[in-house]
Amino acid sequence: MKSIVLKFLSVFFIAALFSNCTPKTQEVIVPVVEEEKIVRPKTPDNPCTTLSDLNGYERENTETAYVLYKDLVKTKEFEKALPLWKKAYYTAPAANGSIKYQFEDGIAIYKHLYNETSDVNLKSAYVDTIIAIYDKRIECYGERAYIAGRKAFDYYYYFQNQISEDSIYALFKSAIDVKGEKVDYFVVNPFTKILSDKVLNQSITVEEGGFYAQKMIDAIAYGNKSGKNQEAWSIINDYAPSRLENLEGVKGLFSCQYYDKKYMQVFNENPEDCEIINTAYRRLSWGNCDKESASFDLLRMAKKENCYTPPPPPGPLKLAYEAYTEGNYIEAVDMFAKFVDETQEEDKKFKYNLLIAKIYYGDIKNFPKSRQYALKAAENNPSSGEPYLLIGKLYASSGPLCGPGRGWDSQIVTWPAIDMFEKAKSDPMVASEAQKLIRTYWQYMPKKEDIFQRTIKAGSNFKVGCWINRTTVVRTAD
Structure with missing residues (x-):
């Protein structure tokens, strides 16, 4: 024996x-x-x-x-x-x-x-x-820290009704505080979800949110370099980085070092791309970086050489654009919105409502607000497909917000996205781009097997929840 x-x-x-x-x-x-x-x-x-x-x-x-x-x-x-x-x-x-x-x-x-x-x-x-x-x-x-992560994981996925979310969050933190960038991979996605929610509903301070967001960024970088558990890190890469990036819309959450490292790398790879130059300049400004730094010197020189546009005439729009250029997004949105309310010209209402929608999408990362202003722009110019193109992009970008970045909950966001792209196609000015986006996202829709398992029929109506909250038509990629 x-x-x-x-x-x-x-x-x-x-x-x-x-x-x-x-x-x-x-x-x-x-x-x-x-x-x-x-x-x-x-x-x-x-x-x-x-x-x-x-x-x-x-x-x-x-x-x-x-x-x-x-x-x-x-x-x-x-x-x-x-x-x-x-x-x-x-x-x-x-x-x-x-x-x-x-x-x-x-x-x-x-x-x-x-x-x-x-x-x-x-x-x-x-x-x-x-x-x-x-x-x-x-x-x-x-292995107290490892077990703390295991307990938190089990509570989060299996026993949520047995303990408060604050207690689960505290357990995850106790593991992260000890293990740092070497925290176990199974901690990253659920903790990122809880952290993101707590930041956005303001149940923790911006300082705490920024501290642990950077911990997750460091853990993801370390895990990907380690060469271990590659399948797990592949799943993490489809989810956590996007959730963390969406927190860039919270002023003061990330440090100047975060913005400098991330956006100057993109700039150095594309030093003559005006859109990238302006984005890097705004992001570093949003991150309260020193305007006398070497990075700003490079960006100002690049803007001068590649991005000259005639300044708008003196007035509220000039001030709004200056605020936006300097990364003062909230102030810029308020100024543009005030201009829209005061002007009687529908074309200008359309232009600046659409601009506000784009700022909420790309800079502030507030998707519901972006859709709100895109729909206002659509009212101002019903023949334009641009607002629907933007809304489609909002939906298509919501996989990590509404699901894990892959799988059913993330795939079904493509249905309302394609609805919007189809609507945008009626405008010849954006029809080509809309069709390209349809082809791109069609392949990410659920397959026949996926809907069969859920007793759903192709062509039937289906309500996509999350922030999208829209009824769409079921389609399959195959």
């Missing part, structure tokens, strides 16, 4: 902990339990009993329980595995002093029991047991 157990304990186990989860906000990137031999110092008062601490008869029975329960877990016979797991775990929770899969298996068993019952009290008890197993693992093997 001992030889069987020793052979069994030498196998590399990857826990299948999360196969039944349906993500609500992002594609779930499950923690993978990697093989890691840990030498546990043996001291007389250590609470984590090992098999070697047991007498011959008790050790034999416990080893047998380990083998038998594991076979049942492999075949997902969790109810049958439970009493044997209890025997093994509660008698020798540290097993041979190196392996940790017994903790993962216990968590998997109790997650199964949690999913199988509708009894609220039982659900709560099962979650308490799962957390106790995590705590015991810390007691035996340390």
Whole structure:
């Protein structure tokens, strides 16, 4: 029996902990339990009993329980595995002093029991047991920060009704505060979602939001360079960077260093592109960078050589453009809106409502406000396709806002986007661009298999939620 157990304990186990989860906000990137031999110092008062601490008869029975329960877990016979797991775990929770899969298996068993019952009290008890197993693992093997991330992950995806979002946020933070840029990959997407929401609903300070946003940026950069868990980082790259970039619309959240590093790199690659030059100048201004810095010197020189436009005549529009050029987006929007309210010329109302919509889209990152002003522009000039082109881009850009960046929730935003592009095609001035965008985004729509699984028919009406909140027509990419 001992030889069987020793052979069994030498196998590399990857826990299948999360196969039944349906993500609500992002594609779930499950923690993978990697093989890691840990030498546990043996001291007389250590609470984590090992098999070697047991007498011959008790050790034999416990080893047998380990083998038998594991076979049942492999075949997902969790109810049958439970009493044997209890025997093994509660008698020798540290097993041979190196392996940790017994903790993962216990968590998997109790997650199964949690999913199988509708009894609220039982659900709560099962979650308490799962957390106790995590705590015991810390007691035996340390890794407090890693386990904090695991607890937060489980609460976020599986047990949200058992704990407040503030508590989940605090757990994630405790992991990030210790591990920094080396924080475990499965923390990044859910924490980014919570962080972004808290920043936008102003339940945390701008300073705190900026601090942890930069932590996530650093973690993503480190993770991509590490070469490990590449599939997981691919999923992260489809979601977290876009969510973090949308926070650029919050004044003061990111530092000057963030804007300088990001936008001067783009400028250096395209030093004569006027749009890039002006964008970099505005972003550095928005980030409160020193106007006497070397970066601004380069941008001013590039603007002078590549971006000259005759200044508008003195008046409110001149002041509005100056505010916008200097990265004072909110002030510029207010000035342009005031001009629109005061002018009686529909063409000017159209032009500046559309400009306001573009500022909200590209600079302030407020998509609902952008749509609001684009629709006003459409009222000013019903024959123009430009407002609908912009709204289509807003919808098409909302994959990471309304879903994980890939998969169903992110794919269905293409339906209302294509509705808008189709509407824009009626304007010959933008028809070519609209058709190009339709071809681009058509391939990202759900496939026939995706809608079949959800008992949805092609051609039927479907309401896309999130901030879009519009009824559209179901289409498939194939």
